[in-house]
Amino acid sequence: xxxxxxxxxxxxxxxxxxxxxxxxxxxxxxxxxxxxxxxxxxxxxxxxxxxxxxxxxxxxxxxxxxxxxxxxxxxxxxxxxxxxxxxxxxxxxxxxxxxxxxxxxxxxxxxxxxxxxxxxxxxxxxxxxxxxxxxxxxxxxxxxxxxxxxxxxxxxxxxxxxxxxxxxxxxxxxxxxxxxxxxxxxxxxxxxxxxxxxxxxxxxxxxxxxxxxxxxxxxxxxxxxxxxxxxxxxxxxxxxxxxxxxxxxxxxxxxxxxxxxxxxxxxxxxxxxxxxxxxxxxxxxxxxxxxxxxxxxxxxxxxxxxxxxxxxxxxxxxxxxxxxxxxxxxxxxxxxxxxxxxxxxxxxxxxxxxxxxxxxxxxxxxxxxxxxxxxxxxxxxxxxxxxxxxxxxxxxxxxxxxxxxxxxxxxxxxxxxxxxxxxxxxxxxxxxxx
Numbered sequence: 001x002x003x004x005x006x007x008x009x010x011x012x013x014x015x016x017x018x019x020x021x022x023x024x025x026x027x028x029x030x031x032x033x034x035x036x037x038x039x040x041x042x043x044x045x046x047x048x049x050x051x052x053x054x055x056x057x058x059x060x061x062x063x064x065x066x067x068x069x070x071x072x073x074x075x076x077x078x079x080x081x082x083x084x085x086x087x088x089x090x091x092x093x094x095x096x097x098x099x100x101x102x103x104x105x106x107x108x109x110x111x112x113x114x115x116x117x118x119x120x121x122x123x124x125x126x127x128x129x130x131x132x133x134x135x136x137x138x139x140x141x142x143x144x145x146x147x148x149x150x151x152x153x154x155x156x157x158x159x160x161x162x163x164x165x166x167x168x169x170x171x172x173x174x175x176x177x178x179x180x181x182x183x184x185x186x187x188x189x190x191x192x193x194x195x196x197x198x199x200x201x202x203x204x205x206x207x208x209x210x211x212x213x214x215x216x217x218x219x220x221x222x223x224x225x226x227x228x229x230x231x232x233x234x235x236x237x238x239x240x241x242x243x244x245x246x247x248x249x250x251x252x253x254x255x256x257x258x259x260x261x262x263x264x265x266x267x268x269x270x271x272x273x274x275x276x277x278x279x280x281x282x283x284x285x286x287x288x289x290x291x292x293x294x295x296x297x298x299x300x301x302x303x304x305x306x307x308x309x310x311x312x313x314x315x316x317x318x319x320x321x322x323x324x325x326x327x328x329x330x331x332x333x334x335x336x337x338x339x340x341x342x343x344x345x346x347x348x349x350x351x352x353x354x355x356x357x358x359x360x361x362x363x364x365x366x367x368x369x370x371x372x373x374x375x376x377x378x379x380x381x382x383x384x385x386x387x388x389x390x391x392x393x394x395x396x397x398x399x400x401x402x403x404x405x406x407x408x409x410x411x412x413x414x415x416x417x418x419x420x421x422x423x424x425x426x427x428x429x430x431x432x433x434x
Contacts, residue, residue: 030200043195044184045164076125080228081288083122086115088226088295095297115224119160126235126278127156133277136176137384140244152409154242157219159237163184164221165192169199170206170354174319175312177257177354183209185221196347206350216241226295229279236278237271240387249392257358258369258396262423265360265373266390273383305363307334313363318349372399379406 011362020271071079090111095102131152134140154288170176183192192209199207213234214323215221220238225231244250244263284292311334320325331348338345338374345352353364360370373390376399392401 008329013384018240025226043183043187043191043265045184047182050185050217050221064197071121075332076121077282077285077288079118079290080120080125080285083115083118083224084226084228084231084284085288085291085295086111086226088120088292090115090224091226092295093396118329119357122156123160129276129278129282130156130232130236130239133274133281134239134384137382139384139387144431153246154218156235158222158238158241159219160224161221163215163223165209165330166194166209166212166355167192167199167209168351168355170351172204172206172350173322173324174358175316175350175353177260177351177357178205178353182215194319203360205291206354208347208349208355208357210346210352214238216245218242226292228284229275232278232289233271235275240267240270240274243387244391249393259394261367261369262373262390262393262399264394265370266359266387268361269373269377270383270387271376274286274387277383288389298342300342302338302343304341307338308363309366310354311348312366315350315353316366361425367394369399372403376403376406 021036033387089110093108093111097108100133117264134152140152142150162185164185165187167181167183168177169179169181171178183195187209192309196207196209199205211223212222214237215223219240220235222231222234222238225234241250241263244266249259249266251265253263254260283289293295311331314330315327318324318330328349331352334344335348335418343361356364357367358360359365360367360373362370376389377386380389389402393402
C-alpha cells in the first residue's frame with residue numbers, strides 16, 4: 001500500500017479515495033445546479049446524472065491503476081503525445097467530413113476508439129502534472145483534519161468529454177448578459193437553433209447557444225484539443241474555478257455580471273499562466289512535437305482579435321443610438337468577412353458579445369477589469385501570489401484598492417532598489433570595483 005502514497009500520480013489515490021465523492025456532490029450541487037432553469041428535460045444539462053455516470057468510472061480507474069503501480073515518466077510522455085496527435089487528426093478529419101465518404105467515417109471511428117483507450121491515462125497525467133506545478137508555486141495548504149500534511153485543494157480532477165452548450169441571453173438594444181443556461185452535451189445544432197429562436201421571438205432579446213471548451217463540474221468537463229498548452233490551460237482554468245469556489249470571489253460568482261467577469265478573467269489569466277509553467281516543465285517528446293506541427297491548420301489571413309475589438313465598439317455606438325437593425329447587419333457582415341479569412345464563427349450577435357464580456361482579457365470585451373487584472377498579474381511574484389491576492393475580491397472596487405496597494409508597494413521596492421544601487425555605486429567608486 002505504500003505505493004499509493006508516492007509522489008507524482010499516486011498522490012491522487014489518497015486524495016480521491018478520501019475526498020472525491022463528497023467534493024463532487026458539493027461542487028456539483030452548489031455550482032451548476034444553481035443554474036436550474038425551466039427548460040425541457042431533454043435540453044437541460046442534468047448535473048447529477050452526469051456525476052453519476054462519470055464519478056464511478058474514476059473510482060474504477062484509480063483502483064485498477066493503483067494495483068498496477070502507475071506508469072513511468074517516459075510512458076506518460078508517450079501517451080500524452082499520442083493523445084494530442086490523435087486529437088489533432090480527429091479535428092482535421094471532422095472539418096473535412098461530409099457524411100458521404102464511408103472511408104472517412106470508418107477512419108474517424110478508428111481514431112476515436114484509439115483516443116478513448118488513452119483518455120483515462122492522459123487525464124491522470126495532466127492532473128498529476130498540474131498538481132506538481134501548483135505545489136511548486138505554493139498553492140498547496142494544510143487541512144484541519146490532516147495536521148502536518150500539505151494538499152492541493154481541491155484535488156485536480158478532470159474528465160475529457162463534450163462540455164454542455166451554454167444558452168446566453170442578452171438584451172437586444174444593448175449588450176448585457178441577462179441569463180446563461182447550461183444545455184445538455186450533444187444537443188443537435190437544430191435543437192440549439194430552435195432554443196435561440198424561441199428566446200428571440202418577442203423581438204426584445206438576443207440569444208446564442210454556444211459551445212464551451214470546459215465546465216467546472218467536479219470532475220471538470222474539458223473538451224479534447226490537440227494543442228498541448230491550450231489543453232493544459234483549459235484544465236487549469238477549470239481548476240481555478242474549483243479553487244475559487246472556497247474563496248469569497250467564488251462564493252459570490254452569481255451575485256452580478258461584474259463578479260462573474262472578475263471570476264472568469266482571473267481563471268483565464270491564471271489558467272494560461274499555469275499552463276505555461278506545466279508545458280515548460282513537462283515537454284513533449286520530439287516526435288510528437290514534429291507530428292503536431294504537421295497537423296496545424298492553416299493560419300487565418302485576418303486578425304480576428306482586431307476585427308472583433310473594433311466591431312464591439314462600432315456595435316456599442318450603433319446600439320446607443322437606437323440603430324439595432326444596423327448593428328445586427330454589421331455583425332453579420334463582419335462574421336462573413338471573418339469566415340472568408342479562415343475564422344469561422346457560427347453567429348455574432350448581442351448575446352455573443354455579452355458572453356465574451358465575461359472574459360475581460362479577450363478581444364470581444366472592452367471591460368477595464370481585463371487590463372487591471374493583467375497589470376496585477378505582472379506585479380505579482382507568481383501565479384500563486386496572484387491567486388492569493390485576488391481570491392478575497394468581492395467587487396471591482398476591491399480590485400482597484402488592491403491595485404493601489406500594489407502600486408504603493410512597488411514604489412517602495414523601487415525606491416529601496418534605487419537606494420541600494422546608489423550605495424553599491426559609491427562602494428564601487430571607493431574601491432575601484434566594478
